[in-house]
Amino acid sequence: MTTLLQTTTSDIDRAWVLLETLTDPEIPVVTLRELGILRDVLESATGLEIVITPTYSGCPAMGQIEDDVKALLQAHGIQGHVVTQLAPAWTTDWMTGEAREKLRAYGIAPPHSTACEPQGSAQVVKFAARQTPNQVVNCPQCGSANTTETSHFGSTACKALYRCLACMEPFDYFKPY
Amino acid sequence: MNAPIDYLLHLADNALILGQRNAEWCGHGPILEEDIALANNSLDLIGQARMLYQHAAQLKGGGATEDTLAYFRDVPDFRNYTLCELPHMPLMSATAQGDRDFAITIVRNFLYSSLMVLVWDQLQASKDTHLAAIAAKSLKEVRYHLRHSRDWLLRLGDGTAESHERAQNAINQLLSYTQEFWANSPQETAAVANGTGINTVTLQNDWNQIVNEALQEATLQRPDEGGFVPTGKHGVHSEHLGFVLAEMQSLARTHPQATW
Numbered sequence: 001m002t003t004l005l006q007t008t009t010s011d012i013d014r015a016w017v018l019l020e021t022l023t024d025p026e027i028p029v030v031t032l033r034e035l036g037i038l039r040d041v042l043e044s045a046t047g048l049e050i051v052i053t054p055t056y057s058g059c060p061a062m063g064q065i066e067d068d069v070k071a072l073l074q075a076h077g078i079q080g081h082v083v084t085q086l087a088p089a090w091t092t093d094w095m096t097g098e099a100r101e102k103l104r105a106y107g108i109a110p111p112h113s114t115a116c117e118p119q120g121s122a123q124v125v126k127f128a129a130r131q132t133p134n135q136v137v138n139c140p141q142c143g144s145a146n147t148t149e150t151s152h153f154g155s156t157a158c159k160a161l162y163r164c165l166a167c168m169e170p171f172d173y174f175k176p177y
Numbered sequence: 178m179n180a181p182i183d184y185l186l187h188l189a190d191n192a193l194i195l196g197q198r199n200a201e202w203c204g205h206g207p208i209l210e211e212d213i214a215l216a217n218n219s220l221d222l223i224g225q226a227r228m229l230y231q232h233a234a235q236l237k238g239g240g241a242t243e244d245t246l247a248y249f250r251d252v253p254d255f256r257n258y259t260l261c262e263l264p265h266m267p268l269m270s271a272t273a274q275g276d277r278d279f280a281i282t283i284v285r286n287f288l289y290s291s292l293m294v295l296v297w298d299q300l301q302a303s304k305d306t307h308l309a310a311i312a313a314k315s316l317k318e319v320r321y322h323l324r325h326s327r328d329w330l331l332r333l334g335d336g337t338a339e340s341h342e343r344a345q346n347a348i349n350q351l352l353s354y355t356q357e358f359w360a361n362s363p364q365e366t367a368a369v370a371n372g373t374g375i376n377t378v379t380l381q382n383d384w385n386q387i388v389n390e391a392l393q394e395a396t397l398q399r400p401d402e403g404g405f406v407p408t409g410k411h412g413v414h415s416e417h418l419g420f421v422l423a424e425m426q427s428l429a430r431t432h433p434q435a436t437w
Binding site: 058060087088090119121124150152154177 | 214217219221224309318320321327
């Protein structure tokens with residue numbers, strides 16, 4: 001194993017290729033890059049800087065993700081460290097089209113856009129009065145739009161529980177964040 | 178520009194103590210979906226508390242960490258609203274697990290998240306950029322908490338005679354505690370003065386609108402407020418916080434420096 005103290009562009013490229021093998025610990029079909037968690041790979045005085053951003057504040061997968069990145073760098077003899085960046089806040093809008101398709105194939109309905117979310121007190125008050133989300137969530141199994149929300153919260157922080165009224169299967173919906 | 182440490186602790190302690198309280202339902206939820214929902218709510222709140230404690234610890238220095246702030250401070254050091262530390266039980270009931278009332282949980286989460294959607298929204302413009310970043314994340318989460326508690330408030334209030342009565346009792350019991358939202362503490366005044374905090378008093382009308390609309394829809398009466406204004410954020414708490422801390426801090430204090 002060799003330790004590279006001097007990082008070069010090729011190290012950055014190599015790191016991106018290696019990091020592409022890392023998937024989300026709870027949704028093992030999508031990579032950290034596709035989910036928008038992996039933000040950047042930068043050079044620094046002490047090796048590569050791998051910039052990640054947390055999803056939900058309390059997501060227990062974040063610790064695992066950081067460990068996975070560190071272990072990967074170490075296994076390939078790349079000097080580097082992980083930096084957690086809070087701003088701009090992660091949003092499901094960063095998820096790539098590829099990731100959305102993979103989620104659907106895996107049985108998780110991909111998130112809608114967050115574009116209509118409120119900003120400013122007046123908007124927040126209006127939002128508060130809106131009872132249920134008015135967007136249709138299609139069943140990832142049969143594609144039907146005839147679905148209903150069972151619970152706002154599901155098996156992980158990022159998902160809601162839904163049920164399809166056409167094929168009667170329950171499924172997860174990746175909530176817009 | 179940095180927010181005053183006590184202001185960060187006020188925000189963090191609110192989230193941690195309410196997160197700890199809601200986690201009491203873990204394994205005891207009235208139905209499986211609610212067990213999961215409240216555990217998720219706790220995860221978000223404790224996650225928000227962690228980010229705030231990490232920020233406060235860095236400003237504080239002297240070896241402070243998120244763990245020393247959460248586990249090695251005592252009751253008078255905590256700056257949370259008294260509302261957050263109350264048990265899930267109706268007044269004058271025993272405090273055995275079986276006496277928890279889901280209506281209390283829902284009404285408290287509704288009153289708190291109705292405030293926090295407004296607070297986090299405004300704090301996105303904080304001059305403390307780290308706090309602004311935390312606010313942007315927390316806002317996304319508290320929106321879901323508000324939607325969850327508001328939907329349940331409607332179901333309970335406009336449900337059966339029993340659920341209506343319990344929801345009405347819960348709002349009667351808890352609403353007076355929200356008076357603490359509208360009396361600025363020194364840490365809040367200091368945060369407003371340096372542009373890192375917000376003047377919560379200016380949010381009162383919007384909060385009233387959110388609360389009144391929901392109560393009306395839930396066929397519940399808004400009780401009169403008044404009487405004692407709680408002082409949790411000044412460090413003067415109800416008798417309940419000590420019990421919360423005893424349970425929450427016991428592991429860390431029995432095995433200080435332990436890692437796993």
